[in-house]
Amino acid sequence: MKEIGVGARGKLSIGVNTLSSDILAAELRKYSERYPHITYKIQQNESAQLCKMVKERLIELAIVRFPLELDDFSIMPLKKEPFYFVSSAQDDRHSSAIRFEEMQAYPLILPSTEGLGVDHMILEEFSRRKLEVNLLSECSDIPMLLELVSSGFGATIVPEVVLKMHKGHELKFTRIDDTHLNAASGIIWLKDHYLSMAARNFIEQIKQ
Template sequence: MDIRQLQYFVEVAKQKSFTKAANTLHVSQPSISKMMKALEEELGVVLLDRTERKMELTDAGELVYDHATKVLHLMDSLALSIGEIRNMERGRVKMGMMPTVGSFLLPNVIALFKKQYPGIDIEMKEYSAKLLEIHVEQGSIDVGLTVLPADTEKFDAVPLQAEDLVAIVHREHWISERESISLAELREEAFILFTEEYAIHDVVKQACLRAGFEPQVAYMSSLWDFVGELVATQLGISLVPRSIVRRLNNSELRTVNISSPKIDWQYALIFRKDHYLSHAARAFISFAEQHLSP
């Protein structure tokens, strides 16, 4: 049984005539007759009670007609829905983002995207960078907003805006009045780092190692604002993206640029390599790239 058989049968039942159904469907009458005979043989029942004056559905024909009309309606609905998805009239993007980073980059972009594609819903969840990669790899989210580098064997990455990391210190710290400092000059300082599941933990640690020392870790936290509070109570210094400093809003803190090495914080959208990506997700990636390109 195929869809064409059901289409022909439904039309014959509506028209109560092979000739009229053939004219409506733009096929020959013998083709319709052959298709109906094949359908009856396949089902093992008589569907049409044919007399000289009229054609009526049998009990089995009534049952098949009822189900066939539902199937054809679902097929039409499916085709319409697929067309809507293709034309970006509907869809959903499951997106993961690093805490704070998303609130810094995405609100305006999402607002503009929703104006252009009102039928596409965006579902957002927060993850640390390492957890985010796991969820993208597993397919529980379509796209992840993270920082580079990403695993190029598993993910395609679309670079977005970048910023640098800066040092935050207490206002009475010995470097608080300086405009910039080299990372090597901070080798004796106590560092307040983010916990190991966050990308910035590895970025800061690797930058310190390249500068010739391993950072002395006083505390670790997963919360941006708590890191700022620890620095404000003179328990150590920290390195954070410049955009985060504006959000800490603490009068006890001072910001000092890192002159060498310059530590870039490159944002990117990542998605699985060689896997299907929905029309909606591709549209969002392209839109974000357009509005947040480096």
């Protein structure tokens, strides 16, 4: 029982957003080397659903995408990352950078569902610039979204981490010019509730 108390044994239950996080695999490997007797429960889902799961104590921690209503949670922000415009590898209509005005010519496939998280941020950016968005489709499955883009069905706008974690598609990645649009994420846990030593140790590791 003493070992469980110091986090040497037990279970780490953590959720990760559908758009995923490029830090999780490396951090879990490092954590498992330090605590070899810990077991894991890893759940992937939309950020809003992960918040619900944390509230219901199905998982203790979650890596989520902002913006979200997080009054009930403690938050540790992670690094921000830029968005990229992604089109088929055969697309030759722009070069090293693209502006939002130019994106209007492309039918867009946005990640996730309408009004939630990343897609909401993208639509807000078009609206802020008083531009019409040529919205062709929404897609909650990232590999499928990238496959559709690769086929020439449409283009998309995604955080940099998506391109790091989903390689192997024939795609053209283009920096978005003249924008402060960044993807923000963080680790959350339920405020003013018990947190296992396994979860606390993982949070401390991320802080370092």
